[in-house]
Amino acid sequence: MSSLRLAPAAAGARLLGLGSVQPDTVVTNDDLARRIDTNDQWIRDRVGIRSRRIADEKTLLVDMAADAGALAVEDAGLTPADIDTVIVATCTMPNPIPNAAAQMADRIGVNGIGAMDLNAACAGFCYGTGVAADMIRSGTARHVLVVGSEKLSDWLDMDDRSVCIIFADGAGAAVLGPAETPEDVGVGPVAWGAAGDLVSTIGIDEKNYLRQEGQAVFRWATTKIAPIAMEALDKAGLTPADVDVLVPHQANLRIVEAIAKKLRSQGARDDLVVADDIVHSGNTSSASIPMAIDHMRGAGRVRSGDVALIVGFGAGLSYGGQVVVLP
Structure with a gap:
């Protein structure tokens, strides 16, 4: 039996660039107190939040993912053509099909590459970074864009004080690339x-x-x-x-x-x-x-x-x- 060929491996991975976006609308604790039984001090004492950003109805999770991803690629000094894998960590897509990764990759001009969503909820970015680093180390990928993007406001009962004071919307992204030597990992x-x-x-x-x-x-x-x-x-x-x-x-x-x-x-x-x-x-x-x-x-x-x-x-x-x- 012939042995299978593997891609050239890298010493490991490293972060090359970052990017993030948030909606424009700021919702303060006082804003919430006009709707539900709460106040600024009560929220700050329990969770430490003073304000949060909430997206409007027209802004999609994929929109935020694309904007953050594009900023990370630029920050890494790369172009979309340099990206060969996109991972979107999210737990708030309105529908599971089609996935966010393929949509956002197309929006920033990354085509014909591996694109997948990963749902580990709030641990999603760490999971995505771990998967991306292993892909790079094994030679499966060279430059991986990992995006954490959430529109939690789509899933909130704004009359439920236990959740509406806590969750918000936004996206953050990182580009990972190969470490050429063990010292660069x-x-x-x-x-x-x-x-x-x-x-x-x-x-x-x-x-x-x-x-x-x-x-x-x-x-x-x-x-x-x-x-x-x-x-x-x-x-x-x-x-x-x-x-x-x-x-x-x-x-x-x-x-x-x-x-x-x-x-x-x-x-x-x-x-x-x-x-x-x-x-x-x-x-x-x-x-x-x-x-x-x-x-x-x-x-x-x-x-x-x-x-x-x-x-x-x-x-x-x-x-x-x-x-x-x-x-």
Whole structure:
């Protein structure tokens, strides 16, 4: 039997560029208080959010994905012709067919390439980055565009205080490319999994509304996610002291702070930069991690070459994290 030929492998993958977009409409806590029984202080005390962005009816999830993806390709110094795979991480497409990836790829001029959606909810960007890095390392792909895009407002009951104060819309993207030498590797191994026994804590009900058991998710995230972050560091051969930037999924500011506190107890530095994009962006599920990094970069809070620990978690309950070097 003849042996099969494999594509030339790469040493690993690295991030080349980032991009993000948000809708123009800002919805404050006071705006919500005019509709439901809540107030600004109540929301800030529980989830840390002051405002969020909500898309209008004409803006599609695919529109946001395409805009963020185009910015990431440009930021990477590439053209659409250089992209050979597109992965869209999302859990809020209005219909499963056709997928978002093929539509957004066509919109930015990327044609005749692999295009697929990936649904790991709020862990989607980490899952997508892990898949993309392995594709590049194996030689299956060279430049992969990973986009987290969500229009959660399509699935919200605006009279349900437990969800309408939290979730929002937006898209964040990253381009991954090959590391030519082992020293250039900028994406570590993914540490991922799912707690399927808790699948009922977040889901879509019979009216097509997003529902969640907030306290159950909070308890799970504040106890289980820091160990996943530590596992991602161990897989990359690093310690908490090596991390410059911590970017947890922006689910709840109290969860973010709890994860940061546990990492500091394990040796993370006092100058660790911790993402807090949820304050003004809300919870944008799979878009939250790349969007937070892009916003921090724009504000000058992070620099090229910084070592970032990213960790996502959400419905499923799915979780995943890895170490990346910022472009």
